[in-house]
Amino acid sequence: MSFYHCHSDPECFVFYARIVARRPGAVCLDKSYFYPGGGGQLPDRGVLRWVDGETAVTHIEQAEGRLWHCVETDIPSDDVIGVIDEQFRSLMCQLHTSLHVLNAIVYQHFDGALVTGVQMSADGTARIDFDLPRADNQQLRDIEPELNGVILADLPVRALYVPAAEAEREAGLVRSRSVAPPRQENDMVRIIEIEGLDRQACGGTHLARTSQSMPVRILKIENKGQRNRRIRIGLVDDAI
Ligand SMILES: [Zn+2]
Numbered sequence: 001m002s003f004y005h006c007h008s009d010p011e012c013f014v015f016y017a018r019i020v021a022r023r024p025g026a027v028c029l030d031k032s033y034f035y036p037g038g039g040g041q042l043p044d045r046g047v048l049r050w051v052d053g054e055t056a057v058t059h060i061e062q063a064e065g066r067l068w069h070c071v072e073t074d075i076p077s078d079d080v081i082g083v084i085d086e087q088f089r090s091l092m093c094q095l096h097t098s099l100h101v102l103n104a105i106v107y108q109h110f111d112g113a114l115v116t117g118v119q120m121s122a123d124g125t126a127r128i129d130f131d132l133p134r135a136d137n138q139q140l141r142d143i144e145p146e147l148n149g150v151i152l153a154d155l156p157v158r159a160l161y162v163p164a165a166e167a168e169r170e171a172g173l174v175r176s177r178s179v180a181p182p183r184q185e186n187d188m189v190r191i192i193e194i195e196g197l198d199r200q201a202c203g204g205t206h207l208a209r210t211s212q213s214m215p216v217r218i219l220k221i222e223n224k225g226q227r228n229r230r231i232r233i234g235l236v237d238d239a240i
Contacts (some may be wrong), residue, residue: 006035006044006065007190012106013046013084024079025076026061026068032238034084036060036067040099040118040126041092041204045085057082080226083229089205094213094235095126097157097194097206101150102128102216103175105143108210115176116228125219125234133227140231144218154211156195161188167201175200177185 004014017029027048034057037043043060050072059070099118101230106113117129132140167173167189192202194210207213213235220232 004035004203005031005033007203009033010205010208013089013146015082017080017082019078019080021066021177024066026070027080028066028068029072029080029198031084031216032069032082034060034067034068034069034091034094035205039202039204040128041120042122044092045088047083048075049073049081049083050079054083076198084184088211091122091124091235093119093205094176094208095120095124095233096204097210098147098151098213098216098233099126099128100157100194100198100200100202100206100236101210102143102147103200104194105150106132106140107128107145107198107228108173109143112172124237125232127230127232129224129228131227132229135229137221137223137229140221140229141218145213147218148215150194150197150212151210151215154209155197156209157206157232158193158195158208160191162191163187164189167191168198173199173201215218 005113007067015033017031020030021028034044037060047054051133055071055073055075057071061068103115113130113132115128116131120126153237164187188202189201191199193199194208215236217231217236218231219234222230224230233237
């Protein structure tokens with residue numbers, strides 16, 4: 001995984017950039033704060049603006065270390081302002097951080113159960129699959145109060161970087177059964193730490209504190225094959 005500016009400056013939602021490469025329907029910028037997607041998190045949404053127009057960024061593709069911003073119309077300028085949809089990023093950060101909390105609780109209560117898949121959705125729900133061949137589904141449903149207790153506890157969430165060799169030695173840091181930890185170019189691994197609760201390798205975007213998430217409801221538990229349990233969660237928006 002390459003270095004992402006949204007990791008070092010997650011609060012930057014409007015930025016100036018120059019177009020450094022073009023192909024039909026896509027541009028590369030000299031600097032971008034868009035999260036390109038990955039690890040089950042959807043890519044950022046937003047627009048690229050120029051003096052008298054703008055176009056939506058519909059998707060972001062990674063190729064040869066570059067981020068291609070796929071756009072709806074051609075951009076007649078080399079200077080653009082990138083505007084990231086802050087609400088959508090916030091939704092992803094809430095889901096993503098709450099999934100870390102859920103993952104930590106399952107890991108602790110169910111003998112180090114590993115993750116086999118994650119997908120966040122734009123509708124404020126997400127699913128996470130665990131390798132849990134013998135779990136009682138009611139026990140999984142009963143996690144909900146503990147999950148919301150951690151969210152309300154306002155625990156700090158921070159990113160730190162450790163050498164890959166060190167990360168491989170720390171038990172529980174790599175939580176996914178199928179995905180290798182996201183290595184940086186300098187052979188460091190990015191770790192997301194929820195203070196007092198959990199540390200795990202991750203390359204996504206997260207909240208700064210757990211209480212920035214809306215409460216979460218466990219919507220559904222499904223058996224997926226012999227070993228996998230799928231937990232679907234949803235953010236509870238009291239305003240709706
Ligand atoms: Zn994460």
